[in-house]
Amino acid sequence: MxxxxxxxxxxxxxxxxxxxxxxxxxxxxxxxxxxxxxxxxxxxxxxxxxxxxxxxxxxxxxxxxxxxxTERMVSVLGHVEVYDVGGTGFADWRTAAAGAARNPQVKGAAPFVEMQGMLVHGGDKLRPSVVRGILPEEEPKVSDIGEQIKEGSLDVLKPGAFNIILGAELARELEAKVGDRVALALSQGNSLSNMAPTLRSFTVAGIFEVGHNEFDSGLALVHMEDGLPLLNMSGPFALRLRLQDMQQAPAVANELRAALPGQLVVRDWTKQNAGWxxxxxxxxxxxxxxxxxxxxxxxxxxxxxxxxxxxxxxxxxxxxxxxxxxxxxxxxxxxxxxxxxxxxxxxxxxxxxxxxxxxxxxxxxxxxxxxxxxxxxxxxxxxxxxxxxxxxxxxxxxxxxxxxxxxxxxxxxxxxxxxxxxxxxxxxx
Incomplete structure (x- = not known):
């Protein structure tokens, strides 16, 4: 032993x-x-x-x-979107943005309008698209799309200039380059007797590429002041918010829904992309x-x-x-x-x-x-x-x-x- x-x-x-x-x-x-x-x-x-x-x-x-x-979608969509469903829009969007900013998670807000129409170039190139009206000076607070513009910049969007920035795939499908003219056709009315489209000509002033095919092939940007008359509106009907932590978006949306006055619909990015x-x-x-x-x-x-x-x-x-x-x-x-x-x-x-x-x-x-x-x-x-x-x-x-x-x-x-x-x-x- x-x-x-x-x-x-x-x-x-x-x-x-x-x-x-x-x-x-x-x-x-x-x-x-x-x-x-x-x-x-x-x-x-x-x-x-x-x-x-x-x-x-x-x-x-x-x-x-x-x-x-998700990062590419949110870089364009925003973390939370607040819609006015009363029909009048935000007469003073800055006041609404200040109300949303009282939530400590909210670090930026910007207004926008959206319209669905048909972009036409050269008479035979037609592509459906979502045209978003934005304020170039406010947009960087809620999205990164300014950093994703390959030709031009957000500064080319000036009120009354009727310039437009196209997604890269959308521009390729339309065979449109910077400096070309494209027409935006919007349907007006909901009855057969009032279906004549509204046409408005825009100058292609920039091209962006997010890296997400849904936006690169179906989104265009204009100045909000150029888009409001096409919708017969005097102010934006929605705000986009950026948060400190995007994972807190559902909770923040519930808080904003209870805190903000008016007939509002508040959607976070998880609800907008729930199917995906x-x-x-x-x-x-x-x-x-x-x-x-x-x-x-x-x-x-x-x-x-x-x-x-x-x-x-x-x-x-x-x-x-x-x-x-x-x-x-x-x-x-x-x-x-x-x-x-x-x-x-x-x-x-x-x-x-x-x-x-x-x-x-x-x-x-x-x-x-x-x-x-x-x-x-x-x-x-x-x-x-x-x-x-x-x-x-x-x-x-x-x-x-x-x-x-x-x-x-x-x-x-x-x-x-x-x-x-x-x-x-x-x-x-």
């Missing part, structure tokens, strides 16, 4: 179930008899690692897609479930591995039972063996997934260049680059799910091992 030294201390600190379980996990590499079992364990570990890696990367791409598109957000959320949930099944298949391979191990180690189990090991201790041995495979596979998968997710912006362009292809066409999708937003909460959930599935997979083989009867197991030994 005096000569065992460090090893005795080590054995005392580690339960024998852990020692035996770890030994069984390594045995296949040192004993040719168990090489097939070791191979199946390696396959199970690799499957778990691959499933975890794929799930982390896919969810990171979904998060990145949602983040980029719901689709992204449901797709992300379905993808999580589908890819989790890959991890589950790999984890359940542990059942076959442990069953073969139990069959091969029945004599060892019988000897341990004869020496006084309880059925629960036998269960713990094989739970340790299976859990070790699951934990190692999960750790490898998490490491690989995090590295890939953090370098999607480098890996995807390299693949596109190598094969001469484009994953996201700018003409079809909102964005043309594959984004990634790694969230550690997702990584933790994926890792915990993977380890849990591995542990569940060890229960039946471990229970079966605990039921081995020593006398029957040693009969033919």
């Amino acid at each position: 005096a000569n065992c030294g460090f090893y005795c201390v080590k054995l005392i600190k580690m339960p024998f179930e852990w020692l035996v379980g770890l030994r069984y996990t390594r045995a296949g590499r040192r004993n040719g008899r168990n090489s097939f079992i070791s191979f199946i364990s390696a396959i199970s570990m690799a499957g778990i690692a691959l499933g975890v890696t794929a799930l982390i990367v896919v969810l990171s791409v979904y998060n990145g897609f949602q983040k980029v598109v 957000l719901a689709v992204v959320k449901s797709q992300k949930s379905m993808m999580f479930i589908i890819l989790t099944l890959i991890i589950a298949v790999a984890a359940f391979n542990l059942v076959a591995t442990l069953v073969m191990t139990v069959t091969d180690k029945q004599a060892d189990i019988a000897i341990l039972r004869t020496l006084g090991a309880s059925p629960f201790s036998i269960m713990k041995i094989f739970v340790v063996q299976g859990a070790l495979v699951g934990v190692l596979g999960t750790m490898i998968g998490v490491a690989a997934g995090v590295v890939l997710a953090m370098n999607v912006g480098v890996i995807v362009p390299a693949i596109e260049s190598m094969f001469g292809m484009k994953f996201l066409s700018k003409d079809i999708y909102f964005i043309s680059a594959v984004p990634s937003d790694l969230r550690w909460s997702d990584v933790a959930a994926i890792g915990a799910t993977s380890v849990l599935l591995a542990l569940v997979s060890t229960l039946y083989p471990s229970w079966w091992a605990a039921r081995v009867k020593p006398a029957e197991a040693l009969r033919y030994e």
Whole structure:
């Protein structure tokens, strides 16, 4: 006893179930008899690692897609919009803006009007669009569209000049360049007897590119003073607000709805884009479930591995039972063996997934260049680059799910091992 030294201390600190379980996990590499079992364990570990890696990367791409598109939408739409539904509009929009600014979350406000019409260029190029009337000096307080203008600037929008700034895709579809004249056709009236459109000519004075196809192909900007006469209004009917934290928009909208006087409708960006957000959320949930099944298949391979191990180690189990090991201790041995495979596979998968997710912006362009292809066409999708937003909460959930599935997979083989009867197991030994 005096000569065992460090090893005795080590054995005392580690339960024998852990020692035996770890030994069984390594045995296949040192004993040719168990090489097939070791191979199946390696396959199970690799499957778990691959499933975890794929799930982390896919969810990171979904998060990145949602983040980029949301930022681009909000940069044009604003965080909260306040509409006057009384029909008169905001006679004094600055007073309404000052009332909204009493909320500590509101850091900017600007008025606007919107009209839906048809833009015509060259007599044969027609495109439907939303034409937004803004105040150039106020717009930077609520949006970033001034920074996204490729030709011209917001300063070209002057009252009475009837200049217009087009989205890049809209300009391309109209074949209109800076300096060209385009006509805006607006329908007037709701009856068949009064359907003659109102026409107004504008000069293209700028082109913007948000990077979101919906706005680049269907939005145009004019000065608010040029748009109000077309709507027969004397003042703007809506305000756009920018908040300190866009995630607080639903709560701020409820507060403003209760605090502001008049017949108002208050909408935050989550309500304006509720359909799109719901689709992204449901797709992300379905993808999580589908890819989790890959991890589950790999984890359940542990059942076959442990069953073969139990069959091969029945004599060892019988000897341990004869020496006084309880059925629960036998269960713990094989739970340790299976859990070790699951934990190692999960750790490898998490490491690989995090590295890939953090370098999607480098890996995807390299693949596109190598094969001469484009994953996201700018003409079809909102964005043309594959984004990634790694969230550690997702990584933790994926890792915990993977380890849990591995542990569940060890229960039946471990229970079966605990039921081995020593006398029957040693009969033919």
